Amino acid sequence: MSFSVFLSNLVTFCVLKMWAYTDCPAVTVEEVPHPHLLSYRDDHQQLLKGQHTHTCSILPSLEPCESGEEETMETLVAADSLLTMDCVDTLSLEQHYSQAFLPSLGDVIATPVAQVTVSAEGVVGAVDQSQWHSLHKERPAAQLQAKKRSKKPRHQRAESPTPDIKVKKNKYNKGHTLYLWQFLMELLQDRQVCPRYIKWTDPQAGIFKLVNSKAVARLWGKHKNKPDMNYETMGRALRYYYQRGILNKVEGQRLVYQFTSLPKDMIYITDGDGVKEEEDDDQDNSGNEDGVSDDSDMVSDHSPSLK
DNA sequence: ATGCGGAACT
DNA sequence: TAGTTCCGCA
Numbered sequence: 001m002s003f004s005v006f007l008s009n010l011v012t013f014c015v016l017k018m019w020a021y022t023d024c025p026a027v028t029v030e031e032v033p034h035p036h037l038l039s040y041r042d043d044h045q046q047l048l049k050g051q052h053t054h055t056c057s058i059l060p061s062l063e064p065c066e067s068g069e070e071e072t073m074e075t076l077v078a079a080d081s082l083l084t085m086d087c088v089d090t091l092s093l094e095q096h097y098s099q100a101f102l103p104s105l106g107d108v109i110a111t112p113v114a115q116v117t118v119s120a121e122g123v124v125g126a127v128d129q130s131q132w133h134s135l136h137k138e139r140p141a142a143q144l145q146a147k148k149r150s151k152k153p154r155h156q157r158a159e160s161p162t163p164d165i166k167v168k169k170n171k172y173n174k175g176h177t178l179y180l181w182q183f184l185m186e187l188l189q190d191r192q193v194c195p196r197y198i199k200w201t202d203p204q205a206g207i208f209k210l211v212n213s214k215a216v217a218r219l220w221g222k223h224k225n226k227p228d229m230n231y232e233t234m235g236r237a238l239r240y241y242y243q244r245g246i247l248n249k250v251e252g253q254r255l256v257y258q259f260t261s262l263p264k265d266m267i268y269i270t271d272g273d274g275v276k277e278e279e280d281d282d283q284d285n286s287g288n289e290d291g292v293s294d295d296s297d298m299v300s301d302h303s304p305s306l307k
Numbered sequence: 308a309t310g311c312g313g314a315a316c317t
Numbered sequence: 318t319a320g321t322t323c324c325g326c327a
């Protein structure tokens with residue numbers, strides 16, 4: 001294990017470097033990291049041009065329950081154990097959403113920061129969009145509203161676009177839990193739950209579906225330690241994301257939502273064997289039709305809706 | 308069953 | 318702050 005740990009750290013380090021500064025879904029944030037929330041174990045991570053692939057292996061394989069809709073408790077639990085953390089390495093997650101989100105890993109990054117000003121156009125300011133894929137150019141009206149409100153930073157926060165400023169923040173940011181959107185992204189990258197409870201219906205567009213809304217809500221509740229969590233409640237949180245420009249609803253399709261932007265190093269589990277990494281940044285060539293899908297899964301609907 | 312956003316609350 | 322809980326309404 002030690003070697004893998006080493007590798008992990010190495011990878012993490014590199015990734016963090018790359019992550020210097022990013023902005024997330026449009027809004028600003030300051031965050032607090034946390035080291036391991038969900039920890040996945042990356043048994044073999046490979047550092048391939050800065051990417052890693054992870055293959056989780058902690059969980060006992062879940063039964064393919066074909067019973068249809070309801071997932072058994074066992075499966076949920078199993079999936080959940082993964083979220084709860086049984087792992088050792090703390091890596092993956094953070095790199096994905098970190099930045100403003102969770103830098104921590106020893107104190108490498110830290111900082112909070114960022115703040116960004118947002119302009120009508122979209123994200124702006126210091127934002128470095130390099131690590132995020134913005135899925136659409138224009139923002140929904142709701143977002144604009146959100147913008148307005150946020151124009152006033154109450155505390156003038158030092159802008160620190162600087163990527164690698166290493167501020168020693170709370171080095172041990174324990175107990176930080178992922179934001180819901182991060183959590184969903186994690187699930188989307190987790191083979192234990194990805195196609196089963198939640199899956200991409202159109203990865204390029206950031207569109208995903210809560211195949212088993214109940215299960216996902218339960219997982220979320222577990223993560224937040226809210227036993228009574230249900231889709232109704234989680235859904236409210238999801239709806240708040242519309243205003244914040246983090247999510248959009250794909251109208252007409254039940255349980256289908258869309259991330260307005262995604263980290264570029266997202267690992268897309270499109271299906272079966274392949275975990276595919278999207279590294280391509282097509283600037284704005286809106287027509288997305290790269291032959292990405294090799295999935296046998298149905299990634300059928302490509303709703304072009306980007307509000 | 309979902310989805311929605313207001314309002315109060317943590 | 319980022320949801321959580323509850324609600325009336327669609």
